[in-house]
Amino acid sequence: MCIHILTDRIKMVKDEEKLLSYIKILADKSKYKIILYLMKGEECVCVLAEKLGLEQTLVSHHLQTLREIGLIQDRKVGTWVHCSLNKKTFAEMEVLYQKILNSKNISDKPCASHDVCRQLLGEKL
Numbered sequence: 001m002c003i004h005i006l007t008d009r010i011k012m013v014k015d016e017e018k019l020l021s022y023i024k025i026l027a028d029k030s031k032y033k034i035i036l037y038l039m040k041g042e043e044c045v046c047v048l049a050e051k052l053g054l055e056q057t058l059v060s061h062h063l064q065t066l067r068e069i070g071l072i073q074d075r076k077v078g079t080w081v082h083c084s085l086n087k088k089t090f091a092e093m094e095v096l097y098q099k100i101l102n103s104k105n106i107s108d109k110p111c112a113s114h115d116v117c118r119q120l121l122g123e124k125l
Contacts, residue, residue, distance in 0.1 A: 019096040022089075025069055030054065031062050035085065038072060042084040 026032050030052060037043055037051055045063065049056040063083055066072045070089040074081050 015096050016100055019093065019100060021069060022071070022093050025065060025071070028062070030058075031066055034059070034062055034066065034083075035071065038083060038085045042082050045081045045083065048083070 026035065033052055034048060037048060043051075045059060046056060048063075049059040052059060063072060063074070067074065070086055072083050073086045074083045076082075
C-alpha cells in the first residue's frame, strides 16, 4: 500500500474518532440541552442549573466535560461563571462531518445480501 494512501487513511480515522467523541458527549441529554440553551447566547451557570432543573454542581460537572472537549468556553465575572459556545469547535465539527460524509461511497442500493432481502426485491434465489 502506498504511504500516501496509508497516511490519508490514518488522518480519516483520527477525524472519525474526533467526530465520534463530540457525538458521544452530545448524546447525553443534559449536555445536549446545555448546548441548546447556549445557542441562544451566553448564560450564567446558575441560570443553566435553574433552566435544567439540576443541582449546580451537576451542571458544573457537565460544563467541565463540554469545556474539556472544546465545545464551550467560559469567563468569570466576579463570582459568576458565564458560558458560551465555542463556535470554532462547532465549525470544526461541521468540517469533519462533511469530510467524512464526502469520503464514503454512500449508496442507495438496497440490501441484497440475505435471502429475505432478495425475496423482498423480487429476485430469484
